[in-house]
Structure formats: C-alpha cells, structure tokens
Amino acid sequence: MGCSKDAVGGVFGETPFMKRHKKRIPILGYLLGLALVITALVLLARHQIEIGKFGIIFLTGFAIYLWGCLGLAKANRYRAGVGLFLGLFLGGLPLFFLVDRSKMPKAQRDLEDLEADEDWKAERAAKLRPLKGGKKVVAWLLGLFLFALGLAIIVGYEIHWARVVVPERAGMAAAISISADHLDPQNDGKLVHVTGQLAGSELLADSDLGVTVEALKLRRRVWMYQWEQGTLKSQSSLAVEDTHGNSTTLLKSRTYNYLPVWSEKVINSDAFHNSGYDNPGVKGFPDYAIAATNITLGAFSLTAGLVEQLDDFQTWTLTETNLALLAGRLRANAQLSGGEIYIGKAPKQAAIGDLKIRVEFALPTTVTVIAGQSGNRLAPAAVGRSGSIAQLRVGTFSVQEMTGLFAKDELRGRLLVWVVGGIILLLGGVTIRQACRK
Numbered sequence: 001m002g003c004s005k006d007a008v009g010g011v012f013g014e015t016p017f018m019k020r021h022k023k024r025i026p027i028l029g030y031l032l033g034l035a036l037v038i039t040a041l042v043l044l045a046r047h048q049i050e051i052g053k054f055g056i057i058f059l060t061g062f063a064i065y066l067w068g069c070l071g072l073a074k075a076n077r078y079r080a081g082v083g084l085f086l087g088l089f090l091g092g093l094p095l096f097f098l099v100d101r102s103k104m105p106k107a108q109r110d111l112e113d114l115e116a117d118e119d120w121k122a123e124r125a126a127k128l129r130p131l132k133g134g135k136k137v138v139a140w141l142l143g144l145f146l147f148a149l150g151l152a153i154i155v156g157y158e159i160h161w162a163r164v165v166v167p168e169r170a171g172m173a174a175a176i177s178i179s180a181d182h183l184d185p186q187n188d189g190k191l192v193h194v195t196g197q198l199a200g201s202e203l204l205a206d207s208d209l210g211v212t213v214e215a216l217k218l219r220r221r222v223w224m225y226q227w228e229q230g231t232l233k234s235q236s237s238l239a240v241e242d243t244h245g246n247s248t249t250l251l252k253s254r255t256y257n258y259l260p261v262w263s264e265k266v267i268n269s270d271a272f273h274n275s276g277y278d279n280p281g282v283k284g285f286p287d288y289a290i291a292a293t294n295i296t297l298g299a300f301s302l303t304a305g306l307v308e309q310l311d312d313f314q315t316w317t318l319t320e321t322n323l324a325l326l327a328g329r330l331r332a333n334a335q336l337s338g339g340e341i342y343i344g345k346a347p348k349q350a351a352i353g354d355l356k357i358r359v360e361f362a363l364p365t366t367v368t369v370i371a372g373q374s375g376n377r378l379a380p381a382a383v384g385r386s387g388s389i390a391q392l393r394v395g396t397f398s399v400q401e402m403t404g405l406f407a408k409d410e411l412r413g414r415l416l417v418w419v420v421g422g423i424i425l426l427l428g429g430v431t432i433r434q435a436c437r438k
Contacts, residue, residue, distance in 0.1 A: 026071025029064050030092055036061025044412075069095060139435035147428030153421035157414065165410050167384025172391070172403045175370045180298025187373045191381045191389060193399045195368045198302075198310070200295040206288055206359060209341075210325045211316055216295055217362040219313070220288040223262040225344070225354040227269060227277040230257050260352060280353050284343065285330060297369060302392075303379045306369060309392040313360035315339060368397040 040058040043049035049057075066087050072095040073083025086094050171191055178187060180196030204218035205211065211218070258277045264287070269279040295302050295310075317339040326334050330343055337347045337356075344354030371390040372381025380390035391402060 023075045026068045030068030033061045033065025143428050143431030146424050150421045150424030157417040163385045164387040168387040168389050171383040171389050172370050175399050183299040192373045193370050195396050196298045197366055198364045200292045202292040204290050209322045211359050213361045215361040217291045219360050221358045222283050222285050222287050223264050223356040224283045225350045226263055226267045226279040227258050228261045229272050300378045305390050306392045312365050312394045313362050316359040368393050370402050
C-alpha cells in the first residue's frame with residue numbers, strides 16, 4: 001500500500017504543515033507573553049494591582065514571551081542566542097523579518113554559523129586583550145567611580161528609607177480617624193485621618209481665554225510639538241588583529257534618531273548631537289494655574305501642599321468665543337479641535353512649534369486626608385528624623401488603605417533605585433575586571 005511523502009514527514013522531512021505549526025505556536029506564545037507583560041505594567045501604572053500579583057503576571061508573561069522568541073529563532077534555524085538577544089533588546093520584532101534558514105541546505109547553515117563563531121571569537125579576543133598604560137589607569141578610575149556611584153545610590157536610598165519612609169508609614173498607620181465636621185482641640189498636634197467633601201469653590205478665571213468657572217482649581221495645559229533625540233545604536237572602540245599581525249581599530253560611533261513628540265515640557269535642542277532639529281526655546285502660549293484661596297474639608301482648611309495633590313480634573317470645552325480672545329499673532333493660525341485649541345496650520349499634520357491648549361477645572365469632591373491637625377488646619381506633620389506626612393487622595397479610604405497605597409508608591413521608587421544602582425554597580429565591576437586583566 002503506498003503513501004504520500006506528507007504522510008511520512010517525520011521520516012523523510014518536515015511537511016509545510018509541520019513548518020507552519022512550528023512557527024504558529026511560538027508566535028502565539030510571543031503575543032500572549034507580550035500581552036501579559038503590557039497588562040501588568042498598565043495595571044501597575046494605574047495602581048490597580050498589588051506588587052505581588054504584578055510580579056507573578058509580569059514574570060510569567062516575560063517567560064512565555066522569551067520562550068516564543070526562542071521558538072521563532074529555532075523555527076527559522078537560528079541559534080537560541082539570536083532569539084534571546086532580539087527578545088531582550090529589540091522587542092523580538094526582527095524575528096518576524098529574519099531570513100528563513102530552514103530553506104537553506106544544512107551545509108550552508110553550518111558554514112554561516114562557523115563564520116559567525118570566528119567573528120565572535122575575534123571580537124572576544126580583542127575585548128579581552130589586557131589594557132596597558134593610560135588606558136588601564138582610566139579603566140580603574142572609571143570602574144571605581146561607577147562602583148562607588150552605584151553603591152552610593154543604593155545605600156543612600158536605604159538610609160532615606162530607614163529614616164524617612166519607614167517612620168512615615170508607621171505614622172500613617174497610627175493616624176486617628178476623626179469626623180470632618182467636628183474640631184476637637186485635644187487632637188491638636190496629632191496625626192489625623194479625615195474623609196469628607198471639599199468646599200470653598202470660587203469664581204476662577206483664565207482671562208487670556210475668557211474662561212470663568214466656579215471651582216476649586218483651574219489650570220491651562222499647553223503641549224508643544226518638538227523634536228526628541230534618541231539613540232539607535234552605538235559601537236565602542238574595538239581593536240581587531242588578523243593572523244598577520246595587522247590591527248584594525250573600529251572607532252566609537254553612535255547613530256541618533258529624532259522623533260517629533262507632543263510635550264508639556266520644553267525640550268532643549270541645544271544639546272542635540274545633530275543639527276537641523278531645533279526646538280523653540282519657550283512655548284508660544286504659557287501654562288497657567290490658579291486655586292481657590294480657602295479650600296476646606298468640613299471644619300478644617302487645607303494647606304497649599306494638600307491642595308496641590310487634588311488631581312480630579314474635568315475638561316472645559318473651549319469655543320469660538322475663547323478662540324477669538326487669542327492675541328492676533330496666535331489667532332491667525334488657531335482653530336478648535338475636539339474642545340481644545342490647536343495653534344498651527346493643520347492638526348493632522350503637526351509641525352514643530354505647533355501648540356495644543358486645554359483648560360481643566362476641579363470641582364468639590366470627596367477626599368481622604370492624613371495629615372497633622374494644627375488648630376483648624378490640616379498641615380504636614382513631622383515624623384521620624386526628617387519625614388513628614390500630608391497625603392490627600394480622591395475617594396474614601398480607610399487608614400489601612402491609605403497606608404497601603406503610600407507603601408506601594410514608595411516601593412515602586414525603591415525598586416527603580418535598586419535597578420538603576422545595580423546596573424551602575426555591574427558596569428563598574430565589569431570595568432574594574434577589565435582593568436585587572438593581565
């Protein structure tokens with residue numbers, strides 16, 4: 001009885017179906033892992049997930065993502081290191097555009113791998129060549145500096161954590177819950193936990209745009225279209241010596257890319273490496289913010305630091321009336337776009353220097369505050385050696401919830417410090433190791 005070659009692909013070779021199947025599963029793993037990683041980061045940024053759960057989802061997604069990258073490299077007959085490198089440093093996207101080496105003869109693939117090995121060994125030998133003279137001294141000094149800097153960042157923040165963050169967290173956990181409507185002199189000087197409705201709205205105005213609203217806060221936000229500099233790739237100095245003793249030096253070089261972005265901050269283009277990407281020195285229309293003079297929470301008034309933390313804003317819809325009040329030079333190129341003012345020739349084809357203007361306001365809302373009671377004021381309360389507590393969050397939260405949210409915010413900062421400090425420490429150690437080679 002006869003049978004086709006496809007039916008015995010496992011004996012005579014891979015069928016097209018098997019090749020597609022080998023790629024399909026890694027692609028699904030790549031997409032699933034990437035989705036889990038992005039989801040975990042988004043939830044963390046929005047404070048909608050605990051650190052422990054974030055770590056589980058992120059690490060699981062990252063492991064699946066790397067497995068997908070390795071599988072894609074293997075399906076195209078590349079080494080696992082290629083998939084690992086492209087997955088870690090380039091987001092894995094180049095894996096979808098690599099030449100499919102499964103269609104090449106095995107002898108050709110082996111030859112390419114051998115040539116790559118020889119190139120890698122030559123580069124490795126050049127990098128491991130002992131440093132001499134001034135280069136050795138510079139490497140020692142740079143390595144010691146980086147190592148000391150990384151250590152100082154980590155140790156310095158840990159001292160700050162012990163002296164400031166820990167006492168602040170303990171102080172918040174011990175705050176006394178009181179009524180917002182009752183002022184008790186016996187709590188004067190103590191840390192209190194208060195929940196209630198803010199009051200104190202006033203007529204706030206942005207005279208430049210003719211906006212007047214009864215609110216707690218009013219602000220004008222202005223974005224400018226600007227160039228942003230990024231680095232595409234860099235190449236360090238590398239000396240390569242052939243079998244005849246001839247040495248070739250590859251000089252250090254970097255390739256920069258420039259992308260236009262909307263930014264509320266002015267990006268200084270004077271420090272850009274390449275010319276021709278100049279940003280305006282200032283925004284053509286300034287930001288603006290104003291708050292009511294006496295914002296209260298029941299029987300208590302709030303200090304400016306607490307008012308600053310109120311971030312529950314709504315967007316004011318700008319109209320032709322507001323547009324007409326712009327100065328002549330700005331008015332000539334201004335138009336409405338989605339309730340905002342756009343200053344430029346075409347919103348869909350933004351040019352460097354174009355502006356977007358939005359007006360926002362904050363109305364009375366329910367908030368929770370943990371701060372010190374000072375007479376009839378809620379103000380920062382000193383704790384520990386140099387810490388202070390004055391926390392305001394929109395919504396109703398218990399003392400435990402406020403303390404937990406504060407701890408999460410601080411933990412994110414601590415993790416970032418350890419990552420940055422650890423990377424600098426590692427760079428310092430590698431540099432010192434290179435300087436020690438004999």
